[in-house]
């Protein structure tokens with residue numbers, strides 16, 4: 001039977017492995033269709049295409065390599081760009097962070113001729129569908145492949161930023177929120193003991209959703225997101241004033257989350273957490289201020305948010321996305337598209353579909369809820 005190929009691309013996200021396990025196991029156990037794993041995202045695909053295209057001997061060799069992998073008890077040879085995923089290859093990976101297939105960025109994939117080479121290779125291998133797991137950029141690459149070939153292409157949203165507006169949740173978000181709650185819990189201990197203000201910078205270049213959800217779940221006192229527009233000096237002063245007011249009423253510490261994507265007016269080159277720290281410190285140390293020795297400590301949380309054991313929520317979403325992907329692949333009348341969670345139902349939406357209008361409203365509602373829950 002013609003195989004289905006799967007790759008993970010762009011930034012890794014917890015839940016990618018649970019998805020790989022589900023897509024492979026459903027393929028083998030329920031649909032009896034073999035699944036090929038492409039290593040290192042589009043980069044691996046392009047590398048394989050370069051090897052093979054124009055050299056028919058290489059194609060035979062690649063096919064032999066792919067099948068030779070079957071039964072290899074999950075050992076993935078770094079030299080191999082494409083491997084056959086058997087039952088054992090996805091054993092014990094469910095909750096593991098990252099992706100066993102590897103992920104990568106591949107600038108070459110922006111070139112139509114490079115994508116053509118990739119399509120040629122997939123066609124030569126008799127691949128009936130390609131599943132791309134990744135964020136916005138990866139899904140754009142998948143849309144182009146769908147437009148430029150007759151392959152069935154299914155995208156699966158995976159990004160901890162939750163910046164894809166057509167799905168309520170992407171893979172990885174639930175785990176990243178969980179990690180941030182853990183981080184806030186740790187920072188609170190020092191904040192309380194030393195009566196400090198902690199400014200923590202979360203990921204989220206295009207969206208403040210991750211910061212917003214983490215604030216709601218951790219009880220962080222403040223959250224600043226890109227959706228509120230560029231942060232002026234005056235706005236920073238009023239945040240500082242709010243903290244000072246709470247301290248006057250007996251509050252001993254504060255946790256402030258700021259999303260990576262927050263812009264400043266005037267623009268700043270440093271991380272937002274540092275800019276905010278300086279602004280707060282300046283305010284607290286002004287002449288005659290009541291808490292002149294109040295310390296503000298910034299911390300950029302960075303990649304720790306992307307790793308770690310995925311939550312049950314992400315594992316379940318991964319299984320649901322995989323099931324829907326198979327439905328779309330096997331339906332002769334099915335269309336190309338992306339698995340999405342809309343109104344808590346997993347469905348396929350077309351590439352380049354409209355944003356869910358509820359997403360923006362939902363974010364606003366969360367902001368309001370957070371404001372009311374954290375009023376101090």
Ligand code: ADP
Pocket residue numbers: 009010011042104105106107108109110111134135136137138139140141144159
């Ligand atoms: P993410 O998928 O996490 O958003 P990137 O934006 O870095 O990560 O995209 C991952 C990869 O997807 C890129 O390195 C590139 O190979 C491919 N890609 C992104 N944008 C495009 C595009 N406009 N055209 C073709 N390929 C793209």
